[in-house]
Amino acid sequence: MSGTGSAPGRLSRAWQRTRNEPGLLRNVVAMGLLMVLGVTAGAIILSNQRFNPPWADERIVYATFDSTPAISPGNGQEVRIAGISVGDVRAAEVDDNGKALLKLAVDRDYPVFDNARVVLRPKSPLNEMYVELSPGGPPGKELAEEAVLPVGNSQRPVQVNEVLGHLDDNTRFALTTMLAESDTALANAPATLPDSLRNADGLVADLKPVVDQLDARREKIAQLISALSQISTAVGGNNERITHLATNLQQTLEVLNKQNPALDDSLGQLPDVSAQLRAAMDGVTQLAGELDPALTNIRGASDKLPGALSRVSDSVKQLDSTLDVLSPVLAKARPVVGDLRPAVGDVRASLTDLVPISHQLDPVTSGLVPYLTDLQAFVYNTNSVASLRDANRGILRGLLQVTPTSLPLPLQGLATPTPR
Incomplete structure (x- = not known):
């Protein structure tokens, strides 16, 4: 109790001493200011150095690359998703296969799947790198803590020296000159470039679906290669199944070898079949030769057929007229035929x-x-013997006389009858 109660007394005595001793208060204030400045400077330095507090909620993911040029872990090289910083590169090492293995710290708010892709990209012409992370998504599975992305999911940038290393001195000088001139030419690019280049944004937007499809296809090809690798590994590690497969194949070939005589007999019958086919083709050729004259005659008959049909039509019309005339006769003859x-x-x-x-x-x-x-002549010559006709028709004739005396008129005495 005495220890705890004496602490305020000691502070009070220290404060009284600071106020009463000349120059001590000034030194204490200066020391306090220096401590505040030191803490502030340390905070600023740590913030610029991307200090990672131990209590940060982060996910550790390892990414495998063929090579990682210009990577310096611990110097704040970022991990970005869609251009937004979500973590940094913590460490770099070489795995058992001789590939570069980067340790990435990613904020847990951004899940990473097993179909994710990582790309090393330069941030500036000084080859300062950052990691572009495409986190993937379903149907992929979310990665566990400290999971490793294979080298098939990564891509490294092509360095300038890799391109220029294949060029000779003259080509390098020409390329350097071209880059310098292009820098000068592109200084006023917004005002001098033609409208067609300004419309390139629309073209890039139109090509985006194609690029997305190509990216999806590349992912599927990567999955196919991984699956083929697993299959080849499984097949290579299962010698018993391969031996069984080879044995079955040998048995199959032996069975086929036993079927060779039957196959030879079938092939031996092929010449006879070809001869029969040749004879059939000759018969078809002869029939085709006989069909040509027949078709010619049919063509000639078809030329004459319209005229014949026209004449038949006229005959049919005359027969129709005859039937119209005969219809009354047939109607009258029907009762006679019925009586007969x-x-x-x-x-x-x-x-x-x-x-x-x-x-x-x-x-x-x-x-x-x-x-x-002679009988015909006799009948013709004796036709008028019993005939009642002559050249003036019938032989029965009469004479009619008309005179004034035969008429009941009062002028009977004025004239004498004249015989007629």
């Missing part, structure tokens, strides 16, 4: 009895044939 139909049966029976007689009439008709001409 009962007599047809009796006539058919009579014809049966007349058939033997007709055979006996053949000599009579053959004897009368020479006299038919």
Whole structure:
């Protein structure tokens, strides 16, 4: 209790001494100002050196590169996502495969997936580097603490000396001159470049979907290469399966070798088949030769067919007119035919009895044939013997006389009858 109670007394006595002793207060104030200035300067220096407090909430991710030129861990080289600083490079080392392995500290607010890509980019012409991180996303899986991105997910920049190292002295001098002249020419670029170059922004915007598709394709190719690597590793490490596969292949080849006789027989039958095909083709060729004259005749007949059809059409029209004329006759003949139909049966029976007689009439008709001409002349010459007509038509004629005496007129005495 005495120790704790004496502390305010000691402070009070120290304060009284500082005020009462000449020059001591000035020294204490100067010391305090110096301490404040020192703390402020240290804070500013640490902030410029990107001091990383131990309580910072960060995720450690390792990225593998073929090479990492101009990387200086601990000097504030940034890790950026879309141009925004989200961490820094903490360390660099060489892995077991001879690749560069960078230790990246990334804010936990930005998850990183196994399909992420890391690219080393220069920040200035002095080759000051930073790491551009594309964090990826689904269907990739989120990386665990201190996970390692393979070299297939990284890309390093091409250094100028790598390009110029393949050029001779004259080419290097010409390239240097061109760069100096281009710097002068591009000083007034916004005012002197043509409008076509200003429209390049639109072209770049149009090409962005293509670049995105190419980037997606590159990621798929990287995944395919990784999968093929895993498959080749699995196949190379499983000698038993490869031996079994080779054994099965040998058995298959032996079975095919046993089938060679049947295959030879099939090939031996091919000449006969080809001969039959050749004969069939010859028959088809001969048929084609016979079809040509037939087609020619058909073509000629087709030329004459319109005229024949026209004449048939005229005949059909005349037949139509004839049928129109015959229609009344046929209508009147229909009752007569109906009346004659009962007599047809009796006539058919009579014809049966007349058939033997007709055979006996053949000599009579053959004897009368020479006299038919004379009989025709006799009939023609004797046609008027019993005819009641002459050159003046019918022979029945009358005479009519008209006189004044035959008429009941009062002038009967004025004239004498004149015979007519």
